[in-house]
Amino acid sequence: MTTTKYVLFDLDGLLIDSERVYTEVTNEILLPYGKKFNWTLKANMMGKHERVACEYLVNALQIPLTVDEYIAQRNAKQNEAWPRLALRPGALELVTHLKAHNIPIAVATGSRKSSLMQKCNAPVVHHLMSLFGENCVTADDVGPGLGKPNPDTFLIAAQRLGADIGYDVNGVSSPSKENLLARDSCLVFEDAVPGVQAGLNGNMKVIWVPEPELLDLYKDDDSVKGVYQTLTSLQDLKLSDFGLPDIK
Structure with a gap:
């Protein structure tokens, strides 16, 4: 791996x-x-x-x-x-832990920047987003028609972190073997099916964290085949499965 x-x-x-x-x-x-x-x-x-x-x-x-x-x-x-607004269970602990261990992290959201700023009116969201610094890709950063399930949102986010993924800002993507290895070194966390597809379409490892109702609808659907792990909560994550230090 x-x-x-x-x-x-x-x-x-x-x-x-x-x-x-x-x-x-x-x-x-x-x-x-x-x-x-x-x-x-x-x-x-x-x-x-x-x-x-x-x-x-x-x-x-x-x-x-x-x-x-x-x-x-x-x-x-x-x-x-x-x-x-509140945070999802385990979210702050996970992001804080990764940042403390100098693991490059980014947000890749389908929301517009204006919507994100509104959500940051919640103190807990503002604090969470501050941990990502400038590493946040919104719908405003992605070309027309290239939102999820297209991989561009995640590809742009990975590129911002310095990953050599072979992506052109115009949506032209012709990755080399080295680019594909760099994409495989990206771990994507998603709850929504289009986001799962976006990560898979970007040749990245995807961890799916769906609500129980969504899991019931899609657990046997072809659209989520290929996910690396399916979790019921971020609190169930074992980072050592991906070569990263576990939360103590």
């Missing part, structure tokens, strides 16, 4: 408990129309660009709102909720 040199994290639902907020806000908007947000809908939205996900929901449920109207309502309600 290639030695792990770089660790890349998704953000929403993996490090921060934003998926709970997304669900609560969505159900609040849908209530007047007699609709309810379920895990099948949620699974088809997780990890995708904001507008793509919202277009899917509006069309799937045929609610009498334009996509722009829905996004405006959603953003207003979410912005009220972000200061109360």
